[in-house]
Amino acid sequence: MTHFSANSPHARDIASVLHPQTHAGRHQELGPTIMTGADGIFVRDDAGNVFLDAGAGLWCASLGYNSERLAKVAYDAMRTLGYYQIFRHASHGPAIDLSEKLLELAPVPMSKVLLQCSGSEANDTAVKLVWYYWHAQGKPEKRKIFSRRGSYHGSTCVTISLTAKPDYHAGFGLPFDGFLHTDCPNYYRDALPGETEEAFSQRLADTLEAQIMAEDPETVAAFWCDPVQGGAGALPPPRGYFQKIQAVLKKYDVLMVADEVICGFGRTGAMWGCETYGMQPDMISCAKALSAAMQPVSAVLLNERIYQAVVRQSDKYGAFIHGYTYAGHPVCTSVALETLRIYEEMDLIDHIKSVEPVFLRELGALTDHPLVGDFSGVGLIGGLELVRDKATKENWPGEVGLGARIDQHARANGLILRIVGNRIAFSPPLIITAEEVRELARRMRATLDAVYAEVSAL
């Protein structure tokens, strides 16, 4: 039974809300943390506690948690044309303006933009476009899709199949057939003794090539990848990785889809992760920072090759038969457009570049801590790898409950963390200042110290 009084918001939450990514039974005991407001990058709960959320919510609150300017834009959009659809030749200004802007910003030449509401929808639709493309090429058997172990690409049935994390499939009878997984490029964990980053990358590309050969290249349609792997705990790729992978994809005519849902709009210190790593995808999915997370909006950018296939399929089937009610929603696209304007006005990339050295140095300095084996990062994204033994890289056993202890002590230190397996992933709001990064690192060290004192006494 819970200790919350009958009509408290906590009791009402327990009685009514099914929370995503939450242990349903334990929630009845623990209840919710109810957020009530924000001040810039700091959020406040109903008990008055103030937190620095080092994950920007779900990697998305790029401008912090409140904005008069975006509120005004949403309000005006609702008064002008609060809804219209973009099916069957219909359109409206915000959808056109945003699509045009995204094509202008695209890291490689892109032809069209397909608007929707979430990262999952964007990736789900991009899977359909991959299949549509190969059908249009007269190769319907080219259908299998590779993604990397540890990656997260969404929660719909198809995107969770792309997501190469067994615990996300368990109990659902997923993944679907035809979704195949290749190595996670974790150099710290998986490099052979003495292996350089380049050699490690080459070995992973060779493995992918062998997997494609084993499956038969004529059945392999696409490779899905986020530039920095969020789901693997904010893991940047090793040197040369994407160049070597792309060479394999090109050799076997396998499409590349870049999932920029986390990395898009500055996160890696360039507008796109694709720019940071020289990736040349056929399609890009993006969301999150596209609207500073203040409205649900996402997009798929597709190149001319894919677009021409859509034209051919429209001839064959009468139309491009796909679409969501809220695709291009005028309120969401207006807010996204204004977000992109804000990024331009604040020189977002310059700001990130100026804070990046402090971010990498301050968090990198935590590798001197006995609980930390490694740190890797780029721009304003990075991850700490936790170990029990730095020399052997041994993990803490599950029964120690290291993640729960870190979460609890972090909150006591005014810090909200995203813990992914053995890594703590950092992706603070992009407006974070150098001084706030130092504060983040101070709170992180205090948290690690408290947890270390506890676990070393076990």
Ligand code: PMP
């Ligand atoms: N791709 C990546 C890389 C993500 O991190 C996420 C969400 N964290 C998604 C896709 C799915 O986005 P959404 O939750 O908006 O559906």
